[in-house]
Amino acid sequence: MAYRPTARTEATRLVYRQRLLDAARRLLAEGGYAAAGISALAERAGVATGSVYNRFASKQELLAVVFRHVAGHELTAVQQAWADPKPGAAVARAASFMLFAQIEPGHACPMSMSHAVVPVLQRDGEVGRDWLPGLLSRSYDPRLIAPGSKSGLTFGMGMTEKQGGSDVRANTTRAVPMASDPDGRAHLLTGHKWFFSAPQSDAFLVLAQAPAGLTCFLVPRVLADGTRNTVRIQRLKNKLGNKSNASSEVEFDGTWAVRVGEPGRGVPTIIDMVNHTRLDCVLGTTAGMRQSVSEAIWHARHRSAFAARASRFSSATTPSSLTAFESRRTASSSSP
Ligand SMILES: Cc1cc2nc3c(=O)[nH]c(=O)nc-3n(C[C@H](O)[C@H](O)[C@H](O)COP(=O)(O)OP(=O)(O)OC[C@H]3O[C@@H](n4cnc5c(N)ncnc54)[C@H](O)[C@@H]3O)c2cc1C
Known part of the structure; x- marks a missing residue:
C-alpha cells in the first residue's frame, strides 16, 4: 500500500x-x-x-x-x-x-x-592515474559521457552472483584477455552480477574468472571514446526499504574491463573497498538509530492524549529512553 x-x-x-x-x-x-x-x-x-x-x-x-x-x-x-x-x-x-x-x-x-574504492585505486598506479582525479574532484557530474570529460566520477561494486552468494569463489563470470592490448590489462567480460548497486555510477569494481583465477576488474559505464559499455540492467531490486537507492541485476556480454591489482588476486584486491563500505554500514545504521530516537522523543514530547503530554506516561518515555541509550552507545562505539 x-x-x-x-x-x-x-x-x-x-x-x-x-x-x-x-x-x-x-x-x-x-x-x-x-x-x-x-x-x-x-x-x-x-x-x-x-x-x-x-x-x-x-x-x-x-x-x-x-x-x-x-x-x-x-x-x-x-x-x-x-x-x-x-x-x-x-x-x-x-x-x-x-x-x-x-x-x-x-x-x-x-x-x-x-x-x-579510493584505497584500491591508490594501490594500482596505472589504473588509479586515470580514475582518481575524477573521484577526488569534489564535484558531481551527472552526464553520461566519456569519463575523461567529466568533472567528477562515482563508483559502484559488483561481486555477488546468483549461484554463489557470499561465496564469490563460485563466480562464473569469465574474463578473456584482449589480444590487442600488449600490457594484458584489457579484458572482455561475459556473465552476470546478482547485486550491482548504484548502476548509474561511472565505473564499477567487479570480480571475474580470468586465466589466473578470480581477478578484480574496473568496468566503466561509458568507454573512453564516449560509446556505452555493455552493462545490461536486467532488473532493479525491489527492496524492502531504502528504495531511493537503486540496486540492480546486470549482464555482461563482451563488456570491456581493465584489470586492477594482480591477476588471480581478486578478493585481496577488492576487499579494501568491501571493508570500507561495511564500516559505513555501521555508520549508516547508527544514523538510522539516531533519527529514530529523535523522532520518538519528539513525538512523546508533543503528542497530547487524555489532556496530557505523552512524555508524562512511562509507556511512552521508557522505550524512547532505551532507544536513546542504545543510539548513543552505538554512535560512540562506531566512531573511527
Ligand atoms: C541492498 C543490497 C545491496 C547489495 N549490493 C551489493 C553490491 O553492490 N555488490 C555486491 O557484490 N553485492 C551486493 N550485495 C550482496 C551481498 O553482498 C550479498 O547479499 C551477501 O554476500 C550475501 O549473499 P546472499 O544473499 O546470496 O546469502 P548467502 O551467501 O547465500 O547466505 C545465506 C545465509 O547463509 C549463511 N551462510 C552462508 N555461507 C555460510 C557458511 N559458510 N557458514 C555458515 N553460514 C553461512 C549466511 O550467513 C546467510 O544467513 C547487496 C545486498 C543487498 C541486500
Missing part, C-alpha cells in the same frame, strides 16, 4: 530535517565548504517525495528513479576525506556521513562506494 504521511508525521519530519540541515551547515562551515543549496540538493535526492517509498508504477518509472536520485551524489563533495587527508579527516567524514544519511539515506550507498 502507498505510504501516506499524516500532517503530524510530515510536521515532525520537517522539524527534524531542519535541525539536521542546520547541523550539516555548521559542519560544512567548519570544514570551509560552501553550504548553499544543501537543502535543495536533499529535496532533489528524494527526501521530500513520498513517492520514492512507494511501489513503482512501471519499469520506465523504476529506471527513471535510478537517474533521478543521482542528485544525491552531489553530496559526495563533502565526503572525500581522501582528497584532503589530515588528522581527524576520517572522523569528520564519518560525522558528515551520519548526518547526511539522516537527511537522505538513499545516497549513502553510492557515496560510500565512491569513498571506499
